[in-house]
Amino acid sequence: MSHAEAEAATVGLLHPGRMGGGFGGALADAGHRVLWCRVDRSAATARRAEEFGLRAVDDLARLTALSDVIVSICPPHHAPQVAAAVAESGFRGLFLDANGTTRAALLELAGKLSAADIRVVDGCVIGPCPQDAPGARLHLAGEGDDVARIISLFDGTGIRALDTGGSLGAASALKTSYATYQKVAYVLAGIAYAYADAQGVIEPLVGEASLITRSPLTEVLEDGMLPSVASRAWRWGPELTRCADALREAGLPGDLADAAIPALERWFPARDAFDGDTRRALDLLGGRP
Template sequence: MTTVAIVSAGFMGSGLGTALLGGGARVVTTLEGRSARSRRLAEAAGLEVLPTLADAVAVADVVLSVTPPGAAVDAARAIAAAGRAAGVAGRAAGVAGRAAGVTGRAAGVTGRAAGVTGRAAGVTGRAAGVAGRAAGVAGRGEGPVVADLNAVSPETMARVARELDGLRVVDGSISGPPPSVRPGARVYLAGAGAEVVAGLPWAGMIEPVVLGDRVGAASALKMCTGSVYKGMVALITQAMRTAGAHGVLDPVLADLERNGLADTAGVAQAATKAHRYVGEMREVSATQAGAGLTPDLFAAMAAVYADIAATRLADGDPETARDLTATEIVARLAEHRTG
């Protein structure tokens, strides 16, 4: 059985865990330093909770990091430290018989590709019949494959990779809602271990897309698509606020609806995640600057989301259903939060 550790099992992370559990994987996480909401989400998803991050990394074949953009580098540093504590962070830590798909752990051998349990032969088969790298399972001697699935720029992803030096790093990004909300999100993957993550048992709830070996490609893609999706929501939100102030909300929405742009439900839902989008818009800004473009557009989008995050519309959690009229949305956007 493949074991996957989820770092930061919030709304998205727990949703990914749900898909993997449905496919037959063992999914672990830790709630060390996490909120009561994270505990509720992890328990509702049925994730196995271990005491510390080191405990989770020690048993994992694959680690998925799903944090807010601003926490990605710190999370990578913590995963690397947990790997060292668990004794699995060394890239050359006793790997034997790769051609045979067998991973050496000291003198004992973990016979994965051969599916051999073979105690008499000195082989410790972790899960009989589980294939090695070709079947998408990470070799223990190298430590787990670590996939950063956060919405960060290629530059930030490079910092993440440096923090995870000694582990196999996959650059990843997610496009779509958690599979527990609606199946079908795409997970884009790049790096030498991308096929390992793509080969996880996603139970048909996630569509993995491998972009190649170049770390940074999946992050660049996310910065492009996220700029459109979240930038559009910010534009609609600002248009609604302005229309409300000028008393023309209904005709504005009617005109936007003619072109399929009056997504008021998306505005209300996005507001609960606005505090996360601030960091993502800054990452988009940095990515566009790296492409020789002005960083100003998405620096302004970050300011828009920071303002939205300070309003009453941002109250609540993303997993909470919201059935608000356009008038209610605009009214909540006009009121600032007290806490």
């Protein structure tokens, strides 16, 4: 598809919330006509849509009748409801579910849309809202031509649209993988600082944090750290039990420390014997002896 063809697209956006509004604005700035539906939307949503240059329509049927592509960016637990409403509206174009739910949820949603003759692309967003900072990535999975169509829509925007190279469900699986780490990591950081604050050691903790130059998400594979972690799991388990007890004594939740222990226990049988074998560490964690 040429860039000129991409510029002619009419995109129905469901919905212009904080993330969706930024994506809609990026598409509008790139020359697309971006529509949104007023039904059940707040005054704040209306103001945001106007700010981003989106065009309002009065109902979903009108939006889907005018749109070549529907982009769904909403809270993941609302994604099936949004998709069902689009299917019932008679839409027969290309539907991008950019909600990054789970592989199973995406495949169930895609099956219902496909039964209504709607083509589906699986997507997930990683990175900041486009209006806040540059660098958002839209990872995509599905049929090659459909993925290419979505990528072309974002040509010239500040959003990087990337093909995972996988089938439907791959983008959602990527989001699940990334969110599992990112969201829990921020919660853990908050708990760590709260405990350090309560114990009067927040300044040295900040000093230690300043020495961290790489993310554990990078280190476990690129630096071969996962086998090292696995080989020490038999010692880390009891240590985390003590950490959980200390957190609770300070009035903080210890559940996240407790929750790591069953994962560590899967590595106990091979203590001190991984020899840098990342594959073996992953297999044991996944219950594959």
